[in-house]
Amino acid sequence: MAVRVRPIWMERPSIPTQALKTVILLAIVGVMVLPFVYILAVSVASARDVLAGGLILWPAHPTTVAYESILRGGIVVRALAVSVGITVTGTAIAMVLTTTMAYGLTRIRDVPGSRLALFLVLGTLLFSAGIIPNFLLVKSLHLLNTYGALILPGAISAFNLVVVRQFFLAIPQDLLDSARIDGANDVQILWRVVLPLSKAVLAVVALFYAVGIWNDFFNALLYLNDASMWPVQLVLRQYVLQGTPLGDIQTNPLLGQPPPPQSFQMAIVVLGTLPILVVYPFLQRYFTRGVLTGAIKG
Amino acid sequence: MYALLLPGVLFVVVFRYVPLLGNVIAFQDYSPYLGFADSAWVGLQNFADLFTTPDVGTALVNTLVISGLQLVLYFPAPIALALLLNSLMSESIKRAVQSVVYLPHFIGWVIVVSIWQQVLGGDGLVNQVLRTSGLHTVNVMANPDFFKPLMVLQDVWKEVGWGTIIFLAALTAIDLSLYESAAIDGAGPWRRLRHVSLPGIRGVVVLLLILRLGSILTVGFEQILLQEPNVGAQAGQVLDTFVYFNGVVAGDWGLSAAVGLVKGAVGTMLVVGANWAVKRLGEEGVF
Numbered sequence: 001m002a003v004r005v006r007p008i009w010m011e012r013p014s015i016p017t018q019a020l021k022t023v024i025l026l027a028i029v030g031v032m033v034l035p036f037v038y039i040l041a042v043s044v045a046s047a048r049d050v051l052a053g054g055l056i057l058w059p060a061h062p063t064t065v066a067y068e069s070i071l072r073g074g075i076v077v078r079a080l081a082v083s084v085g086i087t088v089t090g091t092a093i094a095m096v097l098t099t100t101m102a103y104g105l106t107r108i109r110d111v112p113g114s115r116l117a118l119f120l121v122l123g124t125l126l127f128s129a130g131i132i133p134n135f136l137l138v139k140s141l142h143l144l145n146t147y148g149a150l151i152l153p154g155a156i157s158a159f160n161l162v163v164v165r166q167f168f169l170a171i172p173q174d175l176l177d178s179a180r181i182d183g184a185n186d187v188q189i190l191w192r193v194v195l196p197l198s199k200a201v202l203a204v205v206a207l208f209y210a211v212g213i214w215n216d217f218f219n220a221l222l223y224l225n226d227a228s229m230w231p232v233q234l235v236l237r238q239y240v241l242q243g244t245p246l247g248d249i250q251t252n253p254l255l256g257q258p259p260p261p262q263s264f265q266m267a268i269v270v271l272g273t274l275p276i277l278v279v280y281p282f283l284q285r286y287f288t289r290g291v292l293t294g295a296i297k298g
Numbered sequence: 299m300y301a302l303l304l305p306g307v308l309f310v311v312v313f314r315y316v317p318l319l320g321n322v323i324a325f326q327d328y329s330p331y332l333g334f335a336d337s338a339w340v341g342l343q344n345f346a347d348l349f350t351t352p353d354v355g356t357a358l359v360n361t362l363v364i365s366g367l368q369l370v371l372y373f374p375a376p377i378a379l380a381l382l383l384n385s386l387m388s389e390s391i392k393r394a395v396q397s398v399v400y401l402p403h404f405i406g407w408v409i410v411v412s413i414w415q416q417v418l419g420g421d422g423l424v425n426q427v428l429r430t431s432g433l434h435t436v437n438v439m440a441n442p443d444f445f446k447p448l449m450v451l452q453d454v455w456k457e458v459g460w461g462t463i464i465f466l467a468a469l470t471a472i473d474l475s476l477y478e479s480a481a482i483d484g485a486g487p488w489r490r491l492r493h494v495s496l497p498g499i500r501g502v503v504v505l506l507l508i509l510r511l512g513s514i515l516t517v518g519f520e521q522i523l524l525q526e527p528n529v530g531a532q533a534g535q536v537l538d539t540f541v542y543f544n545g546v547v548a549g550d551w552g553l554s555a556a557v558g559l560v561k562g563a564v565g566t567m568l569v570v571g572a573n574w575a576v577k578r579l580g581e582e583g584v585f
Contacts, residue, residue, distance in 0.1 A: 006387055007474070007477075007478065009477075009478050009481035009482060010477075010481065011481075011486070011487070013385075013487070017487075021382065021385070021386070024382065025382070025391075025395055028379070028395070028399065028458075029395060029398050029399070031455070032398050032399060032401065032402060032455070032459075033398055035413045035414075035416075035417055036413070038416070038417065038423065039412075039413055039416055042416065053426035053427075053429075053430060054423075054426055054427055054430060055423060055427065096305075097305055097306050097309055098306070100302040100303075100305060100306060101302070101303060101305070101306025101307070103302055104299055104300075104302040104303030104306065105303070107299070111299050111300075111303075113300075114299075114303060117303055117306075117307050117310075120307065120310050120311065120314075120315070121306075121310055123314075124310065124314045126566050126569055126570065127318075127562055127565070127566040128314070128562065129314070129317035129318045129320060129321065129562070130317075130321070130541065130555070130558035130559065130561070130562050131538070131541050131542055131545070131546065131558060132320065132323070132541060132545050132546065132551060132554055132555045132558055133317040133318065133319070133320030133321050133323075133555070133558070134317050134320075135546060136317070136320040136323070137312075137313070137316060137317040137320060139330075152309075152313065153313045155309055155313070156306055156309050156310055156313075161306075186299050186301075186302060187301070187302065190302065211404050211406075214406070215404075215405070215406025215407070215408070215409075216406070217406070217407075217408050217520070218519070218520050218523065222542075222546065233406055233408045233409075234408075236408045236409070236412060237408050237524065240408075240412045240415070241408065241411060241412060241415065241524060242527075262416075265412070265416075266416065269409055269412045269413065269416075272406075272408070272409055273405060273409050276404050276405065280401060280404060281397075284397060284400065
């Protein structure tokens with residue numbers, strides 16, 4: 001238990017003050033945690049539980065039948081596979097482009113033209129072309145109805161690039177010089193020296209990209225006409241928010257009494273959130289450093 | 299070195315700069331079947347139409363109202379939470395709270411809206427409880443009057459924790475001896491908050507406030523796109539969703555591109571102006 005030592009000049013807070021702080025913090029934590037617990041509970045609730053209504057934090061008759069129906073196959077499984085695929089591919093492409101470019105921009109003084117490249121990147125923080133011009137570009141590149149449309153336009157985020165570049169700049173120049181004297185070229189230096197030293201920042205930036213792609217529904221809505229290509233977030237929007245039935249799940253007769261639609265919906269919500277909840281604890285300790293580096297100007 | 303730079307530069311140019319050219323359709327009566335080359339040029343007609351299309355005005359007003367509510371409700375929230383967290387003596391409690399409040403930042407809008415719907419929607423948790431208690435039910439999620447404050451509350455829920463990071467860093471950077479001298483001079487906790495903590499984070503607050511003013515025409519696009527259909531365009535449409543619904547969906551490309559272009563240009567000017575203002579006030583700008 002890490003507890004700061006209270007300096008002698010600091011008075012102990014009064015009991016009402018402490019009580020008030022506790023209540024406020026508990027309220028904030030509750031408002032953020034309870035909805036997640038609730039949707040998890042609804043997703044494993046049986047028809048009886050849902051019919052009873054009210055606040056379910058743990059259903060009286062839990063069942064995994066909603067998950068079983070979903071995972072048996074059909075739209076949601078396909079959508080999850082699509083989401084995993086574009087997230088992995090998209091993050092990989094984004095990381096390659098971001099790290100190579102960030103490293104390329106670390107020697108503004110010696111590399112003519114790289115200052116201009118840096119301005120080009122920073123300029124994208126100032127403006128964006130907007131929905132319609134971006135749509136027209138994707139259309140004229142023949143990327144409509146391809147997964148490239150979801151991955152490529154966002155492959156370099158200026159914010160992430162600045163974070164990575166800032167980290168690279170802090171690596172001691174001597175280290176890079178000695179590698180160069182040993183005959184390493186820039187690609188080798190990046191791969192063998194710079195990247196291994198930057199694992200923490202790379203993890204954070206990869207997380208930012210991955211979360212962005214996983215959570216995105218708008219690009220899919222804009223660029224994919226074919227519903228069979230949809231990622232899970234767009235399926236969620238269609239089924240949970242707009243209430244369009246997913247035929248192939250609800251008519252599954254093999255499982256006896258069908259679970260209530262609410263459980264289905266919340267099970268998909270849980271599945272759509274799960275990957276983020278899984279990676280979150282591992283990467284959480286690096287956030288602060290990553291965000292603050294980015295907040296300091298490039 | 300150039301081999302490393304080239305792919306990135308190419309990407310930035312193709313996906314960030316080339317689309318700017320697409321704005322030419324703001325000066326055309328654009329039709330996707332005819333393309334850029336064959337669509338008729340209409341000069342500034344689309345821009346003139348901005349002023350005579352009532353929906354544009356509605357979208358502008360809705361955008362500004364939501365932005366205004368954000369300044370009042372959403373902007374101070376992380377500052378208050380950061381001050382509260384900073385006052386905790388126990389590092390482990392502080393870290394536990396941080397772990398929880400950062401999380402919603404990483405949850406996508408589709409999920410966030412699904413969760414809110416499940417709790418506050420017509421058939422959601424709150425209404426189930428109201429119904430079983432024999433009280434009137436109220437669908438907060440589909441009420442045009444609640445829409446704008448609701449959007450801001452969702453922003454607060456999602457981002458309040460994440461927003462504390464920068465203020466906590468500024469608070470940590472304050473020299474502890476300042477607090478000590480203030481305490482020795484007889485300042486209690488509130489006066490130390492008022493005269494040490496707040497001045498200590500003033501720079502960051504001013505910076506973020508001005509940046510927020512700079513992006514006053516941009517309010518949560520995905521968030522509103524998902525929920526505007528619940529309440530209709532009159533209450534819910536903002537500039538970005540107007541561009542989407544009127545342009546991409548309804549096919550009025552020219553006018554919508556004009557809205558997007560004007561918004562983008564004004565937005566860029568506001569950000570540059572905001573940055574200039576920050577520097578004039580003697581604070582560090584962003585660029």
